[in-house]
Amino acid sequence: MYYLTAGESHGPQLTAIIEGLPAGLKIDIDEVNRALHQRQGGFGRGDRQKIESDQVEIVGGVRHQVTLGGPVALVVKNRDHGNWGEIMSPTAPETAENSQRKLERPRPGHADLVGGMKYRHRDLRNVLERSSARETTLRVALGNIAQQFLRQLDIDLIAYVAQVGQVAADSEKPLDVSEIREKIFQNDMHVIDQDKVEPIHRLITETKEKGDTLGGIIRLVANGLPAGLGSYVSWDTKLDAKLAAAAVGVNAMKGVSFGDGFELGTKFGSQVMDQIDWEKGTGFSRLSDHLGGFEGGMTNGMPLVMNVAMKPIPTLYQPLQTVDINTKEKHLAGIERSDTTSIVAASLVIQSVIALELAKAICEQFESSSLERLQEELRRYRQECREY
Ligand SMILES: Cc1cc2nc3c(=O)[nH]c(=O)nc-3n(C[C@H](O)[C@H](O)[C@H](O)COP(=O)(O)O)c2cc1C
Numbered sequence: 237m238y239y240l241t242a243g244e245s246h247g248p249q250l251t252a253i254i255e256g257l258p259a260g261l262k263i264d265i266d267e268v269n270r271a272l273h274q275r276q277g278g279f280g281r282g283d284r285q286k287i288e289s290d291q292v293e294i295v296g297g298v299r300h301q302v303t304l305g306g307p308v309a310l311v312v313k314n315r316d317h318g319n320w321g322e323i324m325s326p327t328a329p330e331t332a333e334n335s336q337r338k339l340e341r342p343r344p345g346h347a348d349l350v351g352g353m354k355y356r357h358r359d360l361r362n363v364l365e366r367s368s369a370r371e372t373t374l375r376v377a378l379g380n381i382a383q384q385f386l387r388q389l390d391i392d393l394i395a396y397v398a399q400v401g402q403v404a405a406d407s408e409k410p411l412d413v414s415e416i417r418e419k420i421f422q423n424d425m426h427v428i429d430q431d432k433v434e435p436i437h438r439l440i441t442e443t444k445e446k447g448d449t450l451g452g453i454i455r456l457v458a459n460g461l462p463a464g465l466g467s468y469v470s471w472d473t474k475l476d477a478k479l480a481a482a483a484v485g486v487n488a489m490k491g492v493s494f495g496d497g498f499e500l501g502t503k504f505g506s507q508v509m510d511q512i513d514w515e516k517g518t519g520f521s522r523l524s525d526h527l528g529g530f531e532g533g534m535t536n537g538m539p540l541v542m543n544v545a546m547k548p549i550p551t552l553y554q555p556l557q558t559v560d561i562n563t564k565e566k567h568l569a570g571i572e573r574s575d576t577t578s579i580v581a582a583s584l585v586i587q588s589v590i591a592l593e594l595a596k597a598i599c600e601q602f603e604s605s606s607l608e609r610l611q612e613e614l615r616r617y618r619q620e621c622r623e624y
C-alpha cells in the first residue's frame with residue numbers, strides 16, 4: 237500500500253492517490269467528511285477554518301461506494317483559492333501583479349528558510365504553500381478510509397489530546413478505545429479530564445492575546461491488533477519504527493514514545509516488563525502494557541499505546557528575529573494568518589497516519605486483494621495465535 241498527496245495550501249485543490257486497498261471495501265463518504273470537519277475544529281484554530289468547509293470527492297477506484305482494487309483518487313477543493321486571484325495560479329505566467337505577497341522574512345521554526353536554500357526559491361511562499369499543514373486534510377481523508385478498513389478487521393484506534401502547554405489532561409490513561417471516544421467527544425479539546433477544558437481554553441486565549449503559540453502531547457491507543465504485525469528480523473521491518481516515522485512525518489511533531497515512554501528509561505526492569513499470562517480459549521496475554529503493545533518491533537496483542545509531542549506553532553503574531561533573505565538585514569519574521577494551537581486537529585492527523593501504517597502492515601503481511609479473503613485469512617491467523 238502506498239499513498240501520495242499533491243497540492244498547495246492556497247492552490248486550487250488537494251489531490252491524493254492511495255494504491256493497495258483491497259477490493260470490496262465499502263467506503264462511507266459521510267464518515268470521511270465528518271473526519272474532515274473534525275480536523276478543522278478544536279479551540280485555538282485561526283481564521284482559515286472559517287473559510288474552508290472541507291468536502292472530499294472520490295474520483296477514481298470506487299464504484300457504487302465499493303473499492304475495485306485499483307488506486308483510489310480523492311480531491312478536496314481549497315475554497316480560499318478564490319481569494320488569491322492569480323497569485324496561486326498553476327498556469328498563469330508570473331507578472332508584477334501576481335507575484336505580490338512574497339515572503340522574504342523567513343519564520344523561525346517553519347520550513348521557509350531551509351526550503352528556500354534547498355530549492356533555490358527567492359519567494360519563500362513557494363516553500364510555505366507546500367510545507368503548510370493544509371496538506372494534512374488529505375492524510376485525514378485517506379486515514380479515515382484506512383480506519384473504515386481496519387474496523388472491518390475488528391481493529392479500532394483513537395488519538396486524543398493528553399496535554400496542551402503545561403496543562404496535562406489525562407490523569408487516567410484508559411486502554412479501551414470506546415471508553416476514550418466517549419470521554420473525548422464530550423469537549424472541544426478532545427481531552428479525557430473534562431475539568432481541564434476550562435483551564436486549557438484560558439491558556440489558549442491568554443497565549444493568543446500575547447501573540448504566542450502552544451504545542452502539546454497526543455496519545456494514541458489501538459485495540460484489536462493481532463500479535464505479530466511487523467517483524468524483529470531487520471531494522472526496516474519493525475512496525476514500531478514505521479509508526480514512529482509516520483508520526484514524525486506529520487508537521488510539527490518532535491517526539492514519539494511507546495507505552496510508558498521516556499519514563500521507561502528511569503525504571504527498573506522488574507517494574508516495566510509486561511508479565512506473560514495464558515488462559516484456555518484466549519491464549520497468551522500480558523498482565524500490564526508498560527511497553528505499549530510492542531516487543532521486538534512486533535505487535536504483541538496488547539493495546540498499542542503511542543505518545544507524540546507537538547512543538548508550538550512556529551508563526552507568531554509577536555514575531556521573533558529573522559533576517560531578510562535579500563537585504564540580509566535583521567527584521568522581525570513575517571506574519572502569516574495562523575493557528576494559536578492546532579493540537580486537536582493534529583491528534584486527528586496522528587490517528588490518520590497511524591491507521592494508514594497499520595492498514596499497510598496488514599496488507600503487506602496477508603493476502604489482501606479481496607477484503608473478504610483477507611478477513612478469512614486474519615480470522616484463521618488469530619485462531620492459530622490463540623491456539624499457540
Ligand atoms: C494541523 C496543523 C495545523 C498547523 N497550523 C499551523 C499554522 O497555522 N501556522 C504555522 O506556522 N504552523 C502550523 N502548523 C505547523 C507547521 O506546519 C510546521 O511546523 C511546519 O510545516 C514546519 O515543519 P516541522 O515543524 O515539522 O519542522 C500546523 C501543523 C498541524 C499539524
Ligand SMILES: C=C(O[C@@H]1CC(C(=O)O)=C[C@@H](OP(=O)(O)O)[C@H]1O)C(=O)O
Pocket residue numbers: 245282283284285288367368369370373487572573574575581
Ligand atoms: C489551512 C490549514 O492549516 C494551515 C496550516 C498552516 C501551516 O503553516 O502549517 C498555516 C495556516 O494557513 P493559512 O495561512 O492559510 O491560514 C493554517 O490555517 C488547515 O489545517 O486546513
